[in-house]
Amino acid sequence: xxxxxxxxxxxxxxxxxVACGGTVSRSAPQPTSTAVVTAAPSTALxxxxxxxxxxxxxxxxxxxxxxxxxxxxxxxKASLLVADALYAFPEAPQRIVAxxxxxxxxxxLDFLRLLDPALDAKLVLASDAGPEQIAALHPDxxxxxxxxxxKLGASxxxxxxxxxxxxxxxxxxxxxxxxxxxxxxxDPARGKALADFYDQTIRKVQQAVAALPAGDRPRVxxxxxxxxxGTTAYKVPPASWLQTTMVKLAxxxxxxxxxxxxGNWQVVNLEQIAAWNPDQIFITDYFAEPQQAVAAxxxxxxxxxxxxxxNGQVFPFPKDFVSWDQPDTRWVLGLEWLxxxxxxxxxxxxxxxxxAKTFYQTVYGLKGDAxxxxxxxxxxx
Amino acid sequence: xxMRVRFGWLLAGAAALLVLSVFLGxxxxxxxxxxxxxxxxxxxxxxxxxxxxxxxLAAFLTGAVLAVSGLTMQMVFRxxxxxxxxxxxxxxxxxxxxxxxxxxxxSPWAVQASAAAFGFLGLGLTYAxxxxxxxxxxxxxxxxxxxxxxxxxxxxxxxxKYLADPLTQLPEIVFWLLGGVWATRWAxxxxxxxxxxxxxxxxxxxxxxxxxxxxxxEAAFSLGAAPGRERLALLVLTVAATAAVVSLxxxxxxxxxxIPHLARRWFAADxxxxxxxxxxxxxxxxxxxxxxxxxxxxxxxxxxxxxSLLGALAFVVLLASTPRTSP
Amino acid sequence: xxxxALEVRHLSFGYQGGRPVLHDVNLAAEAGSIMxxxxxxxxxxxxxxxxxxxxxxxxxxxxxxxxxxxxAYDRRSLSRTVGLVPQREHVPFAFRVEEYLLLGRSPxxxxxxxxxxxxxxxxxxxxSRLGIAHLRGREVASLSGGEHQLVLVARALVQGAAVMLxxxxxxxxxxxxxxxTLALLxxxxxxxxxxxxxxxxxxxAAYLADQVLLLRAGRVLFGGPPQEALTxxxxxxxxxxxxxxxxxxxxxxxxxx
Numbered sequence: 032x033x034x035x036x037x038x039x040x041x042x043x044x045x046x047x048x049v050a051c052g053g054t055v056s057r058s059a060p061q062p063t064s065t066a067v068v069t070a071a072p073s074t075a076l077x078x079x080x081x082x083x084x085x086x087x088x089x090x091x092x093x094x095x096x097x098x099x100x101x102x103x104x105x106x107x108k109a110s111l112l113v114a115d116a117l118y119a120f121p122e123a124p125q126r127i128v129a130x131x132x133x134x135x136x137x138x139x140l141d142f143l144r145l146l147d148p149a150l151d152a153k154l155v156l157a158s159d160a161g162p163e164q165i166a167a168l169h170p171d172x173x174x175x176x177x178x179x180x181x182k183l184g185a186s187x188x189x190x191x192x193x194x195x196x197x198x199x200x201x202x203x204x205x206x207x208x209x210x211x212x213x214x215x216x217x218d219p220a221r222g223k224a225l226a227d228f229y230d231q232t233i234r235k236v237q238q239a240v241a242a243l244p245a246g247d248r249p250r251v252x253x254x255x256x257x258x259x260x261g262t263t264a265y266k267v268p269p270a271s272w273l274q275t276t277m278v279k280l281a282x283x284x285x286x287x288x289x290x291x292x293x294g295n296w297q298v299v300n301l302e303q304i305a306a307w308n309p310d311q312i313f314i315t316d317y318f319a320e321p322q323q324a325v326a327a328x329x330x331x332x333x334x335x336x337x338x339x340x341x342n343g344q345v346f347p348f349p350k351d352f353v354s355w356d357q358p359d360t361r362w363v364l365g366l367e368w369l370x371x372x373x374x375x376x377x378x379x380x381x382x383x384x385x386x387a388k389t390f391y392q393t394v395y396g397l398k399g400d401a402x403x404x405x406x407x408x409x410x411x412x
Numbered sequence: 413x414x415m416r417v418r419f420g421w422l423l424a425g426a427a428a429l430l431v432l433s434v435f436l437g438x439x440x441x442x443x444x445x446x447x448x449x450x451x452x453x454x455x456x457x458x459x460x461x462x463x464x465x466x467x468x469l470a471a472f473l474t475g476a477v478l479a480v481s482g483l484t485m486q487m488v489f490r491x492x493x494x495x496x497x498x499x500x501x502x503x504x505x506x507x508x509x510x511x512x513x514x515x516x517x518x519s520p521w522a523v524q525a526s527a528a529a530f531g532f533l534g535l536g537l538t539y540a541x542x543x544x545x546x547x548x549x550x551x552x553x554x555x556x557x558x559x560x561x562x563x564x565x566x567x568x569x570x571x572x573k574y575l576a577d578p579l580t581q582l583p584e585i586v587f588w589l590l591g592g593v594w595a596t597r598w599a600x601x602x603x604x605x606x607x608x609x610x611x612x613x614x615x616x617x618x619x620x621x622x623x624x625x626x627x628x629x630e631a632a633f634s635l636g637a638a639p640g641r642e643r644l645a646l647l648v649l650t651v652a653a654t655a656a657v658v659s660l661x662x663x664x665x666x667x668x669x670x671i672p673h674l675a676r677r678w679f680a681a682d683x684x685x686x687x688x689x690x691x692x693x694x695x696x697x698x699x700x701x702x703x704x705x706x707x708x709x710x711x712x713x714x715x716x717x718x719x720s721l722l723g724a725l726a727f728v729v730l731l732a733s734t735p736r737t738s739p
Numbered sequence: 740x741x742x743x744a745l746e747v748r749h750l751s752f753g754y755q756g757g758r759p760v761l762h763d764v765n766l767a768a769e770a771g772s773i774m775x776x777x778x779x780x781x782x783x784x785x786x787x788x789x790x791x792x793x794x795x796x797x798x799x800x801x802x803x804x805x806x807x808x809x810x811a812y813d814r815r816s817l818s819r820t821v822g823l824v825p826q827r828e829h830v831p832f833a834f835r836v837e838e839y840l841l842l843g844r845s846p847x848x849x850x851x852x853x854x855x856x857x858x859x860x861x862x863x864x865x866x867s868r869l870g871i872a873h874l875r876g877r878e879v880a881s882l883s884g885g886e887h888q889l890v891l892v893a894r895a896l897v898q899g900a901a902v903m904l905x906x907x908x909x910x911x912x913x914x915x916x917x918x919x920t921l922a923l924l925x926x927x928x929x930x931x932x933x934x935x936x937x938x939x940x941x942x943x944a945a946y947l948a949d950q951v952l953l954l955r956a957g958r959v960l961f962g963g964p965p966q967e968a969l970t971x972x973x974x975x976x977x978x979x980x981x982x983x984x985x986x987x988x989x990x991x992x993x994x995x996x
Contacts, residue, residue: 157711161594164710166459167439182595189462189597190455294576490831617851624845626832631825633794635898636818636846681833684853 086211089177089198096193099217100172104129106156106165107175107183111139113197115353115360116209117174118146119225119394120216129168131156136317138408142352145401162186172215200273200358202280206230228393232363233280236370239377240282249373251283252309252339253348253356255296256316256324263327265304265314266296273358281370282377283311301333308337311344311373315356321347346372349383351408364390384409415685418678422689426472426696433468434460436703443707462597470596470604471702471715472695474657475667477608479694480615481650482668483675483687487622488643491554495668496531496654499554500561502665504534505658507565510572510585520600520659524607528655530565535651537561591662591716593702604656611653612691618646619687664716666723667694673730697723743806744770744902744933745791750800752790759798760786761957768933768950770901773924775948776937777968779978783957784937788904791935793817804902818846822900824891826907836874836882836890837862843897865896869923885916892923903927905936909943921947941993945969953977969993 084096103126105114110131117123124147132154144150156164165173165187173187177196184194195215198204206226213222253274254265267287268274278285286307291297304312316324325347334340348365349355355365367386371378387409391397397405435445439459449456482495496502508530512523541557548556569585576582624637625646632639657664675689701718745768753759760783768774776784790797793809802809804820812820822843830839843865844858866872871889874882882890888908895903908924909917924947928934938944944951944965951968953960955977961968969991974982981996 155710157709159711161706161712162463163437163439163459163706166455167441169455186463186595186597190458192455295574295582487832492831614851620848620853621845621850623834623838624842626830627842628825628828630789630792630794630823631828634792634818634821634823635842636815638814642850676833680835680838682835682838 084214084217086195086215088196088211089204089208090180090196092196094193094195096172099126099215100170100193101126102168102170102172103127104156104165104168104170104173105175106131106160106173106187107179108158109176110158111353112199112357112359113174113176114143115139116197116199116212118143119209119360120212120218120221121396122216122218123147124149126216127153128170129153129155131158131160133158136353138352142405145397145404146395162190166190166192201276202229202233202273205362206233225394229363232366236280236366236378239370240280240374243282243374243377247374248282248284249310250286250307251278251373252286252304252307252312253278254299254312254314254328256314256319256321256328258319264298265300265328266298267291268296269294273362274356277356277362277366277369278373281366281373283369283373301331305333305337309339310342311346312337312339313346313348313369313372315348315350315354317350317354317357321350321354347410349410351387351405351410360394361390383411415679419685419689419692422692422696426692429696429699430468430472433699433703434464436707437464438707438710466598466601467593467596467706468699468702470593470601470660471699473604473608474593474661474664475671475694475696475698476691477612477653477657477694478664478667478698479671479675479690480612480687481654482694483672483683483690484615484622484646484650485668486672487626487683488646489550489554490626491550492673493555493669494558495666496650497663497665497668498562499558500534500538500565501531501651501654502534502658502663503562503565503569505531505655506589506663507534507568507572508655509659510569513585514572514576520603524603524656524659527659528652531651531655531658532648534561534565535647537564589663589716590714591664591719592705592712592714593661594706594712596660600660604660607656608653611649611656614649615646615653616687616691619683622646622683622687662714662716664698664719666720666727667698670723670727670730671697673727677730743767744772744804745774745935746803746806747791748801748803750787750790750797750802752786752795752797752800754786754795759957761790761797764800764954764957764959766950766952766959766962768902768935770933771928771931772949773928773934773936773947774950774952775944775965776935776952776954777939777941777944777977778937778954779939781956782954784939784954785906786957787954788823788906788935788937791904792821792823815846818898818900820900821902821904822895822898824895824903824905824908826910827887828891830879833878833880836871836877836879837866839879839890840865840894840897843894846898861897861899865893868896869893884911885913885919888912888916888920889923892920892927896927901931902933902935905934907938908936909938909940917943941969941974941991945991965991 084099085093087093099122103117105117105127114130117127127147130153140150147153155168162183170192173192173194174197175184175194177198180196184196188194197208199208206229209229210219210222210226213219213225216222252267254267257264257266269291270285270288275285275288286309287299312328314324314328315321325345328334329340329345339345349368351361353359353361355361355368364386367381368383371380384406388402388406391402391405395405435447436443437445439445439456440449445456445460450460478496485494485496485499486492505527508526508528509523511530512526516522516526538554538557538561541560542550542553545553545557547553569589573582573585576585621637621642624632624635625639625643627635629639671694672686672690675686675693679685679689698715698719701722702715705713705715705718745766747764747766750761750764751759752761764787766774776787778784786795789795791802793812804812809817840862841854841858844854844861847858848854863872866875869889869892871886871893874886874890879887879890892908905924909920912920921943924934924936948965950962951965952962953968953973960977961973969984971982971984974984974993983994983996985992985994
């Protein structure tokens with residue numbers, strides 16, 4: 032009996048090697064020309080909107096293309112944030128040919144479908160896809176986050192396929208990398224316009240906050256509410272992350288920054304929160320409704336003694352397709368909202384849906400039904 | 413079938429598999445790359461030369477080193493139930509590699525050196541604990557001590573995971589725990605070769621001496637060996653080679669345990685035959701697993717998962733069939 | 740002048756930090772003779788063998804093989820001179836008898852050398868000398884006690900040692916195998932080897948030995964020919980219980996009182 036088992040094992044092994052092909056679609060179109068562009072030596076061509084594209088990526092490397100890449104593949108982890116930035120350009124739906132299958136949440140995909148009706152056919156890459164899967168799509172450019180440079184990026188580049196790295200995790204990076212993306216798409220004017228949009232918003236907030244007296248910095252706590260296996264936990268982000276930066280930009284004092292020195296979300300318990308006793312608490316929830324998280328927080332008897340709870344200063348962080356605190360294009364919406372919560376008087380009060388509408392019009396060029404659908408998800412205030 | 417002929421078949425099979433593996437993958441479509449594409453498609457040529465070739469060689473080398481290390485350790489410790497993964501070597505090496513990635517530099521030399529240092533530490537700790545335990549025979553003591561030390565280092569890796577940035581560093585570290593050779597390029601493969609080839613050569617030359625070292629201390633001594641020193645020297649070689657492949661391929665388990673048993677079963681317990689047989693069998697097995705890993709699904713199955721799955725299954729089948737007096 | 744194969748003078752030895760296990764031991768064995776070291780359990784017999792082998796360094800005293808002190812031998816030449824036949828050996832792997840015997844050629848091969856055809860011939864010769872050529876392909880672990888003992892002796896033969904140390908060689912053997920082994924040892928000694936064996940069985944000493952050494956608690960009570968050593972008083976002192984020696988034909992027979 033066991034001898035048979037051994038034979039079965041070998042047969043299964045051999046069969047597995049051969050029989051895998053059928054399910055994968057053979058529909059990946061063959062490109063008309065294999066535009067495998069390698070980083071050619073610089074010929075000092077001025078960057079023009081049509082030909083001779085030269086861009087600098089997040090790692091400071093310069094890439095040269097004879098023409099804007101036409102077959103862009105988005106690969107690697109944390110690619111939602113990359114995709115959202117790319118789709119801010121109207122050329123993106125024609126040029127992006129493949130994305131990873133599982134972007135973070137289904138809602139995010141709903142948004143991208145508004146921009147790219149052919150999206151579902153492009154969701155082909157596994158999130159841990161290797162260089163071979165990427166090469167099989169015959170891209171002339173691969174875009175990924177910069178932390179992947181060491182492994183995945185290097186392997187793809189070894190095949191002669193250019194890789195463009197994005198980081199987009201701090202306010203400065205946003206402006207700069209948006210402008211570079213514009214050049215990459217052959218639309219530098221738009222790239223500059225987007226960069227300006229971000230820069231202007233940041234500057235507006237900074238100036239408003241700078242005008243306040245120096246000591247007027249409410250103590251703010253930012254929490255992520257998570258439920259894992261039935262256990263509720265509240266976590267704070269590392270001091271170097273965008274969430275902390277946003278709180279500072281918005282004129283708050285992040286109470287957790289001194290102790291959150293790690294590289295990951297850190298769990299805090301209610302005692303620690305009580306020890307900080309912040310003036311305001313903002314709670315975000317990536318997988319459920321933040322309002323419910325806020326209700327759960329306020330209902331906890333230990334939390335009742337907190338100043339913030341007493342004064343009704345516990346707020347859910349807004350989100351629509353993506354939570355507005357993440358390093359995604361929408362973080363600037365989060366900033367606009369946050370500054371008006373922390374310092375209600377410095378900037379004119381606006382309706383969240385109006386802000387969202389302006390955002391989607393400016394950044395994504397949405398109109399008509401698409402715009403309505405996008406704005407329909409805007410959070411209540 | 414006489415031993416030489418059998419071994420000849422094994423070598424032929426290995427060569428055939430190596431050639432076949434060049435054409436297995438997901439480009440342009442899974443599972444097979446048509447050979448004529450190599451003439452028409454420059455990307456295919458580049459893929460084969462810069463990615464697949466170092467990758468297959470790395471898979472083969474990883475399996476060969478782990479199998480030979482497993483065999484050597486089993487004979488040096490006179491214990492058929494050990495492998496580098498059980499004695500804290502692989503986990504120590506993984507911990508050292510993760511530590512280097514987080515706090516030192518990601519250059520392959522630094523990672524290898526750190527992996528080797530902690531691999532030695534792991535083995536040393538296991539041996540020291542095994543000497544102190546008062547429960548059970550030698551075989552049991554080593555396995556228990558090995559479990560404890562492996563758990564210690566696993567906890568260390570867990571701590572590093574917690575401290576690591578989830579986007580940039582954590583996936584690297586998780587990679588160590590699951591194993592994989594998909595990121596192999598010539599640049600990180602060649603430094604590993606520099607360590608492993610001489611080690612394998614020396615172990616191959618010492619294969620008959622290994623038999624001698626399975627005897628008791630007195631008997632080996634009476635036959636002219638310096639058992640302590642020679643065992644230590646062989647262990648140094650195995651740990652260095654194991655740490656090198658762990659730093660390249662992460663933790664790939666069960667190869668070091670199962671392949672020597674298979675080699676002894678199909679060939680002989682005599683290390684003159686069992687060692688080269690383990691080398692080739694280990695390479696073949698791991699290469700097969702890697703072929704599956706990159707071809708079977710639209711993603712990469714971590715190599716360690718496949719070797720554990722298939723290796724553990726094969727081990728159970730091996731042990732359960734044909735009762736033998738000794739392995 | 741017959742250089743003594745083995746000479747031990749004023750040997751004292753103990754393990755690290757412990758009491759002495761051997762105290763002022765003197766003995767001398769000629770080539771072609773058999774010496775039996777007789778003593779109760781824990782007398783230090785195995786330790787004596789290990790010191791003679793060079794495994795441990797004595798605290799005091801000297802061991803000489805063929806006139807040359809033990810410390811003057813390097814490991815290889817020592818292993819070509821002195822061989823050990825352990826009592827039993829646990830083999831964790833499925834070695835076959837001929838592979839196992841081949842290990843006896845280690846003293847003649849370098850660290851990274853492989854055995855050659857001439858080494859195989861030596862193994863063949865030993866197999867036929869001991870009449871166990873039919874066991875050639877058997878797994879060592881599957882051998883019976885008697886067969887295993889013969890194989891261990893064969894390995895010492897293959898080693899080519901002039902001095903053979905045997906640790907309780909017949910302890911686990913039945914009567915038939917015991918006698919076969921003893922006859923073998925006789926003939927090996929007759930070929931010029933010096934054989935030193937430890938035992939707790941006085942009959943074995945009586946039957947086989949040219950010299951008997953009585954060892955109790957690490958001290959030599961008496962050393963001499965069996966007729967003188969195996970007397971009632973001496974054996975009673977050795978074992979700490981009263982014993983009586985009777986003669987059955989020409990052989991002594993030791994009985995508790």
